[in-house]
Amino acid sequence: MDISQGLLLKNLILRGHRKNYQVTFYPGINIIYGDADTGKSSILRLVYYLLGGKQIKIDEEIQASVKYAILELTINGSPYCISRDIFNPSRDVDVYFCEYSEMHNTFPEKYKATVNRGDDQRKSLSDFLIETLELPSVRLKQAPTKDSSATARLSFLDLFKFMYLDQDDVGSASMLDIGNHVVETKNREVFKYIFSVLDSGISEIEVDISNKTKEKAELASQYLAVTQFLSQTGFRSTEDLDQEISNIDNFRAEAERVLSGLNSRMLGDNEIYEGLKDALNTINMNVKSQEEVKVKALRSIDRFTRLLNDYQNDIDKIKASLSSRDVIGRNIEEQTSCPVCETIVGIGVLSEKFDVPSDSRLKGELTSITRRSKDLKELITENRRELDSANSILVDLYSEQEKARRMIDEALESSISPYLAERDAIVKELARLEESREKALHSLRVRNKQGAIADQLGRLEGTIEKLKLKLEELKSDMPSLDDVVNDLSADINNFIRRVKIKNHYGVGISEKTLFPKVRNVEYRNINSGGLRTIVSIGYLASILRQKLRKETNVPGLLMIDTVGKYLGKTPEDSDGHQCENGDDIDGVEDPEKYKNLFDALVEIAEEFDNEDKLCQIILVDNDLPRDVAYENRGFEIAHYRSSGINGLPIGLIDDWDSK
Numbered sequence: 001m002d003i004s005q006g007l008l009l010k011n012l013i014l015r016g017h018r019k020n021y022q023v024t025f026y027p028g029i030n031i032i033y034g035d036a037d038t039g040k041s042s043i044l045r046l047v048y049y050l051l052g053g054k055q056i057k058i059d060e061e062i063q064a065s066v067k068y069a070i071l072e073l074t075i076n077g078s079p080y081c082i083s084r085d086i087f088n089p090s091r092d093v094d095v096y097f098c099e100y101s102e103m104h105n106t107f108p109e110k111y112k113a114t115v116n117r118g119d120d121q122r123k124s125l126s127d128f129l130i131e132t133l134e135l136p137s138v139r140l141k142q143a144p145t146k147d148s149s150a151t152a153r154l155s156f157l158d159l160f161k162f163m164y165l166d167q168d169d170v171g172s173a174s175m176l177d178i179g180n181h182v183v184e185t186k187n188r189e190v191f192k193y194i195f196s197v198l199d200s201g202i203s204e205i206e207v208d209i210s211n212k213t214k215e216k217a218e219l220a221s222q223y224l225a226v227t228q229f230l231s232q233t234g235f236r237s238t239e240d241l242d243q244e245i246s247n248i249d250n251f252r253a254e255a256e257r258v259l260s261g262l263n264s265r266m267l268g269d270n271e272i273y274e275g276l277k278d279a280l281n282t283i284n285m286n287v288k289s290q291e292e293v294k295v296k297a298l299r300s301i302d303r304f305t306r307l308l309n310d311y312q313n314d315i316d317k318i319k320a321s322l323s324s325r326d327v328i329g330r331n332i333e334e335q336t337s338c339p340v341c342e343t344i345v346g347i348g349v350l351s352e353k354f355d356v357p358s359d360s361r362l363k364g365e366l367t368s369i370t371r372r373s374k375d376l377k378e379l380i381t382e383n384r385r386e387l388d389s390a391n392s393i394l395v396d397l398y399s400e401q402e403k404a405r406r407m408i409d410e411a412l413e414s415s416i417s418p419y420l421a422e423r424d425a426i427v428k429e430l431a432r433l434e435e436s437r438e439k440a441l442h443s444l445r446v447r448n449k450q451g452a453i454a455d456q457l458g459r460l461e462g463t464i465e466k467l468k469l470k471l472e473e474l475k476s477d478m479p480s481l482d483d484v485v486n487d488l489s490a491d492i493n494n495f496i497r498r499v500k501i502k503n504h505y506g507v508g509i510s511e512k513t514l515f516p517k518v519r520n521v522e523y524r525n526i527n528s529g530g531l532r533t534i535v536s537i538g539y540l541a542s543i544l545r546q547k548l549r550k551e552t553n554v555p556g557l558l559m560i561d562t563v564g565k566y567l568g569k570t571p572e573d574s575d576g577h578q579c580e581n582g583d584d585i586d587g588v589e590d591p592e593k594y595k596n597l598f599d600a601l602v603e604i605a606e607e608f609d610n611e612d613k614l615c616q617i618i619l620v621d622n623d624l625p626r627d628v629a630y631e632n633r634g635f636e637i638a639h640y641r642s643s644g645i646n647g648l649p650i651g652l653i654d655d656w657d658s659k
Contacts (some may be wrong), residue, residue, distance in 0.1 A: 007555035034640030039652025171533035491542035529566035530588025
């Protein structure tokens with residue numbers, strides 16, 4: 001396949017905190033499908049953002065897992081990597097003029113994130129994309145019918161509207177900002193630009209040729225100055241630097257191998273060291289055992305001492321009770337008069353009102369507690385003996401431990417010394433090699449920067465020649481808007497016929513609005529959401545298909561999010577009334593329409609393949625019907641299941657856990 005002209009996505013890489021996440025794209029059809037909230041739409045949103053989108057909706061799992069994003073792609077056959085901060089849209093964008101695997105060897109070019117931030121000192125990412133695609137750089141009139149109309153520079157995002165239908169735009173009555181007069185007017189001018197039928201097309205190309213010729217002269221002067229400086233300073237060539245880095249890597253690998261073997265011999269060949277190490281391990285185990293005995297004894301002493309104190313308190317209380325018994329418990333015959341009623345009361349009767357234990361009961365309890373206290377004292381004494389024994393043993397063990405460690409150090413010193421000089425030499429050599437590699441790598445980046453300037457100069461020359469040819473063609477035979485409308489009408493008519501809607505007639509492009517129409521009804525006035533889905537996809541697909549017959553100013557890329565919006569996919573959907581109006585007058589709930597829509601897009605990709613022209617169509621949807629998935633097997637680049645069933649990844653961020 002000839003990929004010398006156009007834009008081809010290769011890899012989307014998300015650099016994460018835990019790992020990287022990657023989606024690989026291919027020429028032709030690319031299908032992404034699976035459960036909701038698994039990151040399918042995020043893939044297209046990230047591509048859009050990395051190609052200059054002003055902002056991006058960041059899902060929770062991406063926010064928690066990703067640091068920044070990289071898009072690897074080729075433009076007119078040359079490799080590039082676009083790296084952008086996904087959390088700060090205003091930060092400059094880094095563009096590496098190389099493949100992803102070579103990014104570490106290259107200094108990036110920095111571009112402003114948006115068109116209005118670009119200036120003469122630093123261009124915008126949009127400027128880079130338009131220039132690298134060798135498209136004319138023009139300004140569009142905001143009011144085309146007025147000579148005094150203000151103008152605005154065409155941006156790559158203006159073109160991207162005709163390349164990307166997000167899930168809100170598919171089947172939407174406000175696709176391409178229908179209803180916004182200012183934006184509609186601009187979109188019509190972009191449409192004319194795509195097909196080179198702008199009223200100011202010739203003059204704009206002449207201005208663009210002049211500007212690019214000046215830029216080429218400045219770049220050539222810059223390249224000459226850099227080349228002379230590198231030559232005068234004796235800077236080595238790219239080939240020499242590549243060879244030096246390769247040699248350093250080989251030397252380093254060999255030095256690391258020798259160092260690893262040396263370390264193994266230093267430890268593995270010493271029997272004395274191994275014996276001492278085993279002895280030390282035994283001592284350490286004994287130390288640990290005695291320390292456990294010590295801790296256990298201390299805990300027992302503490303626990304028994306507290307209990308002994310409690311028993312002593314009980315003994316004191318019992319003795320106090322016995323003393324009280326002598327006073328409260330004896331018989332008293334004394335009489336006295338009541339202080340209230342002056343009645344004579346016998347005090348001896350009062351003793352009958354108290355529960356005074358007998359002497360034998362209290363003395364029995366005292367004897368029992370006293371016996372237990374004695375047992376506790378013996379236990380405390382026994383644990384103190386164990387503690388003293390453990391401390392005594394630990395003193396000896398600590399001494400043996402220190403002695404063993406000292407002997408190991410002496411054994412290591414005597415056994416390692418023959419290797420130390422050799423090992424130090426290897427370590428120093430590795431450090432020197434690493435330093436040399438860093439210097440060579442920096443020099444290589446400088447040389448690659450020089451090469452990037454040369455490549456940019458070559459692209460400018462090619463763009464200027466291409467613009468001159470286009471200018472001559474426009475001067476000799478400028479296409480008319482009527483011809484473009486007629487050709488595009490034929491393509492969208494064929495597309496709609498392939499899908500097989502009911503009452504197929506009056507399909508084409510409105511000459512006034514440049515939007516599609518079906519049954520002579522302009523797109524915005526179509527009531528059926530399902531029919532609008534088919535027509536909106538068919539409109540962009542037909543613009544893409546025009547590249548098969550003519551040179552258009554739009555890359556061969558088409559991205560569609562939620563292909564089956566408002567369409568039936570299975571016979572069961574026919575009862576669900578997916579159409580907005582609830583009346584399936586267009587038959588879009590018929591699963592055959594969904595299958596036919598897929599087939600029509602696949603056929604366009606196959607036409608490009610047969611003509612050896614570049615085309616890339618990325619389709620996103622929820623579950624595909626079994627027959628559609630089977631017929632399009634091999635086009636699947638991502639299939640997600642939130643449950644992870646059948647070993648499928650749970651989403652774009654496949655190690656995300658929200659809990």
